[in-house]
Amino acid sequence: MALPVSCREAILGCVPGENDRAVTTITRVIGELCLPVGLVLLLFYAYLLWGTDAETEQEQRVLQRRLGEVFRSDGHDGRDGPGPVKLGDALALLRIPRFGAGYRFAVVEGVGPEELRKGPGHYPGTALPGQVGNFVLSGHRTTYAAPFNRLDELRRGDDIVVDTRDARYTYRVTGKEVVDPGDVDVVDPVPGHPGRRPTTAVMTMTTCHPEFSAAQRLVVHGVLVRREERRD
Amino acid sequence: MYRFLWRRLPGGTALRVALVLLLTGAVAAALWYVVFPWLAPRVPIG
Numbered sequence: 001m002a003l004p005v006s007c008r009e010a011i012l013g014c015v016p017g018e019n020d021r022a023v024t025t026i027t028r029v030i031g032e033l034c035l036p037v038g039l040v041l042l043l044f045y046a047y048l049l050w051g052t053d054a055e056t057e058q059e060q061r062v063l064q065r066r067l068g069e070v071f072r073s074d075g076h077d078g079r080d081g082p083g084p085v086k087l088g089d090a091l092a093l094l095r096i097p098r099f100g101a102g103y104r105f106a107v108v109e110g111v112g113p114e115e116l117r118k119g120p121g122h123y124p125g126t127a128l129p130g131q132v133g134n135f136v137l138s139g140h141r142t143t144y145a146a147p148f149n150r151l152d153e154l155r156r157g158d159d160i161v162v163d164t165r166d167a168r169y170t171y172r173v174t175g176k177e178v179v180d181p182g183d184v185d186v187v188d189p190v191p192g193h194p195g196r197r198p199t200t201a202v203m204t205m206t207t208c209h210p211e212f213s214a215a216q217r218l219v220v221h222g223v224l225v226r227r228e229e230r231r232d
Numbered sequence: 233m234y235r236f237l238w239r240r241l242p243g244g245t246a247l248r249v250a251l252v253l254l255l256t257g258a259v260a261a262a263l264w265y266v267v268f269p270w271l272a273p274r275v276p277i278g
Contacts, residue, residue: 043263043268044268044271044272047263047268052272113274142277143272212277214277
């Protein structure tokens with residue numbers, strides 16, 4: 001035999017009042033809001049995976065076309081070698097044979113978020129390609145076409161080819177390491193020796209480590225081994 | 233909440249379904265093309 005309603009509620013200890021109804025409504029609305037919030041987060045994740053790649057590929061198409069025009073120009077614009085480049089503008093073309101013939105990225109000036117979404121960036125103030133000192137590049141490990149995703153696969157002796165308008169510079173990998181983000185002496189003119197005057201041309205590539213994190217930095221060092229005049 | 237919003241939409245079922253799709257698409261596009269490009273560089277990942 002069923003108990004009268006009031007008895008059942010008394011046994012369950014929840015006689016519904018105004019307060020309870022308000023709590024129920026608020027709880028339900030919060031619960032219902034979880035669905036769109038979850039969907040927006042999923043969409044944002046999809047954007048990080050695919051949307052950022054598309055953004056960078058679009059930027060790279062423009063940068064590489066402009067770089068090609070600069071390379072083809074006769075170079076009699078009063079500048080000797082690669083001059084100062086504006087933040088966000090391309091200054092060189094980076095190729096790494098180990099990553100395949102299709103691997104080519106226009107390197108932009110600057111390492112802020114706005115520059116790195118276009119491609120690997122050159123630390124302003126560090127050496128330019130081929131110059132004595134440290135030519136320092138930074139790039140995304142994941143997202144934004146992930147130019148430096150496979151940096152960990154580089155081996156000692158691998159070539160890194162940097163094309164500028166006047167010359168092709170070939171660097172050779174000498175080693176790699178994982179450091180804390182605060183270890184900025186890897187970008188010194190002589191890596192790891194702050195204040196020392198450089199006598200050789202080296203390069204340093206930095207990216208995030210481990211993947212999908214920014215807890216540490218993966219660093220690859222190289223040394224200039226060849227300079228060829230570009231005559232194409 | 234959804235029932236409340238559904239009742240606020242004008243027209244019959246077909247028009248309401250069309251409106252829901254249109255509004256959802258507009259919100260998604262605004263997120264994808266405006267909000268996310270601004271937000272993504274500020275997320276501390278690689």
